[in-house]
Amino acid sequence: MNSDVAARLGRWQRHWQLAAAAAVGLWIWLYIGLGMKWPSADRGAWYLIGDPSVALGCLTALVWRRRYPLAVTLTVAVVSTASSFATGVGLLALASVSTRRRPMEIGAVTLAYLIASHFLVGSHPVESPPGSPTSFYRLVVPPLLAGIAVAAGVAVGARRVEVRTLRARAHRMEREQKARAAQAQAQERNRIAREMHDVLAHRISLIAMQAGVLNHRTNLPAHENRTLVHGIAAGSHQALEELRDVLGVLRAGPPHSELTQPSLHGIPDLVADARTSGLHVALTTTVSGTPPDTIGRTAYRIVQEGLTNATKHAPGAHIHITLERAAGNQLHVTVSNSPALTNNPARTHPPPSGYGLRGLAERVGLAGGKLDHHPTPDNGYILTAQLPWPASTHGTDT
Known part of the structure; x- marks a missing residue:
């Protein structure tokens, strides 16, 4: 009975995380879409169709992040920088790999995310002149968001380890x-x-x-x-x-x-x-x-x-x-x-x-x-x- 409850709780948590990532991405996508000037039909079509499609693909790939953690999160972290809708999904990928608390993996995924966000920022339809506050935000916001996601993932991973330790200790005390x-x-x-x-x-x-x-x-x-x-x-x-x-x-x-x-x-x-x-x-x-x-x-x-x-x-x-x-x-x-x-x-x-x-x-x-x-x-x-x-x-x- 306890194992069934734990399994249902684990599935609910995974679905909740994906839904939260999609909600964050949707809010960012709508905010940018409402505030931008549409320079061309091609860019508008990309924003309305291509951007959500990339986010959907990243969101689908995250389903397998527990089976292939490093490969999936690295791919999603890089690809998500090409889509404003996939911003929440990319941050979730960073947080997910950070729960493993392995510095090499965290560093590799974070570095890939920052490099990709720098080079792929042109895929977004919002354009600002050099030296404007928007350009400054593009340089500061991605590292800041990546740091928050990594910190949250490390905290969640530490909590999971603590819970497993307490559960193992409780089982051991019960056996004793x-x-x-x-x-x-x-x-x-x-x-x-x-x-x-x-x-x-x-x-x-x-x-x-x-x-x-x-x-x-x-x-x-x-x-x-x-x-x-x-x-x-x-x-x-x-x-x-x-x-x-x-x-x-x-x-x-x-x-x-x-x-x-x-x-x-x-x-x-x-x-x-x-x-x-x-x-x-x-x-x-x-x-x-x-x-x-x-x-x-x-x-x-x-x-x-x-x-x-x-x-x-x-x-x-x-x-x-x-x-x-x-x-x-x-x-x-x-x-x-x-x-x-x-x-x-x-x-x-x-x-x-x-x-x-x-x-x-x-x-x-x-x-x-x-x-x-x-x-x-x-x-x-x-x-x-x-x-x-x-x-x-x-x-x-x-």
Whole structure:
């Protein structure tokens, strides 16, 4: 739609320029014709027929000035000096070639126009004695008009360049804005995916483990059955509550798009919840104080992901969690587990999603830390992270 409008506007401008040049030429032609003395029939016939014919030919030639700019404008500038009706057309030719802002072309066309106007002035039917004001005007007016046409053409050319530059800049800014919007959407999708995984994966893994125990152990005492059933019900309820919180935040949108996140102080409750579900978890911490929100939240998610992976891939294993504020203003988080118990009846577990550690690596990277995970020589697994804990954080140490 915009290209069609621009094309119609360009055609209208070209037609308007030609019409304006013809109007200027017509005014000059009528002014000279009304004020001159007709010396002979031949000169009068030339003025009435030949002069407008030359102007019409020059006006027609200007239609192709954009395809053959130098050849057309040079020809029109020279030929137009033989016709008073073509004065406006010749000036338009000078202005047109000047819009290209090429000094060699402008100089060549202007020089040709001035030379032709000097030698072809006799073709006009108006004659004045030497030394009269009319002769003076013939020497001054052509350079003056040529200078005005060249100045106008250069100004129009500069304006066109400026408009093209602004248009290109606007298009570039539009593309950059779309790229930034796409990047922001991708980042937001990744953030939502991380939050959904962190909220659901841990709870569902514990529920799957407890359900696996109930499915494979039919000889459990009644109180252990009740404990497992209660754990499944409580875990399902908590998973639904946390999912509802996430969906509520997503639907609310800005400025209420921040979810209340757990932090470092929530890790003991996380460990206690895992123990209640039947996991063998030990927690060792030498951390005192409260880290920045981002660091505390990331540490919590690291421990949560470690427990989730141990539950899914090493059922019955002993899990050891270590929190340590090391030298160099860093928080070290380690989650290690022993090999899975091969005779554990709760071996059935949900298939791995493959997004937990990937999302965790993104989260740790955004916090400015480093993440590492690999199997241990005894067929266990270890997950470690180093997170920055700035010493300049005020009011965090106790």
